[in-house]
Amino acid sequence: MRLSSLRLHHFRNYGDLTMNLSHDLTVIYGRNAQGKTNLLEGLYYAAMGFSFRSRHDEELVKFGETDCAAEVTYCDRYGENRLLVKRIQEGKRTRKQAQRNGTPISPKEHYGSLNLVLFTPDDLQLVKGDPSLRRRFLDMEIAQTSRFYYEALQNYNRVLQQRNRFLRHCRDQEKLDEGQLFVWDEALSRSAAVIVFERLKAMEEIERAAGLVYGTITQDREKMTLSYLQKRSDGEGVPPKGLSLSEWQAFYQEELKKRHRLDYVRGYTSMGPHRDDLEILQEGRPLRSFGSQGQQRTAALALKLSELEFIFHSKEEYPILLLDDVLSELDEGRRRMLLDGMGGKVQTLLTVNDRALARSSGDVVFYEVRSGWVEEDAHEGH
Ligand code: ATP
Ligand code: MG
Numbered sequence: 272m273r274l275s276s277l278r279l280h281h282f283r284n285y286g287d288l289t290m291n292l293s294h295d296l297t298v299i300y301g302r303n304a305q306g307k308t309n310l311l312e313g314l315y316y317a318a319m320g321f322s323f324r325s326r327h328d329e330e331l332v333k334f335g336e337t338d339c340a341a342e343v344t345y346c347d348r349y350g351e352n353r354l355l356v357k358r359i360q361e362g363k364r365t366r367k368q369a370q371r372n373g374t375p376i377s378p379k380e381h382y383g384s385l386n387l388v389l390f391t392p393d394d395l396q397l398v399k400g401d402p403s404l405r406r407r408f409l410d411m412e413i414a415q416t417s418r419f420y421y422e423a424l425q426n427y428n429r430v431l432q433q434r435n436r437f438l439r440h441c442r443d444q445e446k447l448d449e450g451q452l453f454v455w456d457e458a459l460s461r462s463a464a465v466i467v468f469e470r471l472k473a474m475e476e477i478e479r480a481a482g483l484v485y486g487t488i489t490q491d492r493e494k495m496t497l498s499y500l501q502k503r504s505d506g507e508g509v510p511p512k513g514l515s516l517s518e519w520q521a522f523y524q525e526e527l528k529k530r531h532r533l534d535y536v537r538g539y540t541s542m543g544p545h546r547d548d549l550e551i552l553q554e555g556r557p558l559r560s561f562g563s564q565g566q567q568r569t570a571a572l573a574l575k576l577s578e579l580e581f582i583f584h585s586k587e588e589y590p591i592l593l594l595d596d597v598l599s600e601l602d603e604g605r606r607r608m609l610l611d612g613m614g615g616k617v618q619t620l621l622t623v624n625d626r627a628l629a630r631s632s633g634d635v636v637f638y639e640v641r642s643g644w645v646e647e648d649a650h651e652g653h
Pocket of ligand 1: 282283284285301302303304305306307308309310330331332333334596624
């Protein structure tokens with residue numbers, strides 16, 4: 272996929288911005304708090320329909336304004352497309368609308384149409400941070416390429432909330448209604464089966480792609496593997512191998528049933544894909560506990576870059592890579608890997624304080640950002 276242009280209107284600290292984004296590498300540089308991340312956020316918002324750093328869309332509207340819009344134009348292998356997200360004030364209410372080529376679209380239709388891989392310093396926590404980070408990593412990656420997965424995930428989360436609400440209701444009434452709980456178990460098991468089945472399938476490919484990157488960075492001295500950790504009634508363990516979708520469904524129904532009492536007492540669902548984890552190993556040992564900081568970073572980088580190959584594999588096109596402020600966090604070797612490793616196959620946008628950290632050969636453009644203004648460098652790049 273290739274970006275053509277970005278337009279922002281009253282987005283964060285931008286008034287009106289129109290920007291050409293057609294180069295292989297776009298370097299956005301400038302001092303702190305000038306609007307570099309805001310710019311990537313605007314692009315992400317147009318592409319995905321939500322922000323990567325705020326759950327509250329009203330925060331995106333420029334201070335003192337009431338409406339905002341972000342629009343991206345890009346080409347995929349079927350042709351040129353335009354994605355627009357806008358928030359409009361109507362009387363006292365605000366309305367959000369997303370459009371593709373002028374036609375309104377739902378979040379489900381929106382997500383995954385323009386594929387992006389975003390890498391921020393937070394992602395360096397992927398290996399040793401909270402399991403929710405790794406679940407999110409898996410979910411976002413798979414959902415970008417599979418609407419089936421996206422729907423299963425949405426369903427799962429909805430039913431999970433309903434089941435939890437029901438458990439709390441039973442607890443309040445001091446009576447466990449197992450008959451009704453079985454109904455929720457069944458609905459939850461159906462989506463849980465899809466999620467775990469697809470996660471396990473995706474992991475094989477992520478492991479292969481991430482392993483290649485990891486091997487390159489460590490010059491094949493070290494080998495990285497992945498393992499899925501599943502919460503079960505007998506504790507945490509690796510999942511049984513080779514189960515079909517219906518076998519998984521039966522598995523979850525059985526496991527949930529075993530936990531009826533416990534869940535009733537706790538007032539929430541204590542097992543399922545929402546409690547699983549992805550373990551990252553080197554020579555069979557968890558990098559989370561035994562890895563050095565450098566090894567953990569290398570693994571995080573490898574996992575993020577594997578997303579590029581993963582998306583390519585299913586979409587037959589590379590996504591766009593967005594790097595927010597990560598160059599200064601990495602040493603020269605890893606930086607080079609990130610900037611040259613993809614050899615022009617992946618269009619990249621990056622933000623950096625010090626422009627000297629970015630590569631300046633090839634099809635590169637430099638933009639300087641100063642409090643919501645963007646100016647192209649006249650001297651360099653092309
Ligand atoms: P750094 O190098 O520190 O990461 P940055 O250039 O990435 O800096 P941004 O995060 O893009 O900085 O921009 C931060 C600035 O945007 C802050 O000064 C903040 O006040 C401003 N800002 C955030 N939200 C809004 C908004 N809704 N309206 C106007 N300005 C905003
Ligand atoms: Mg920033």
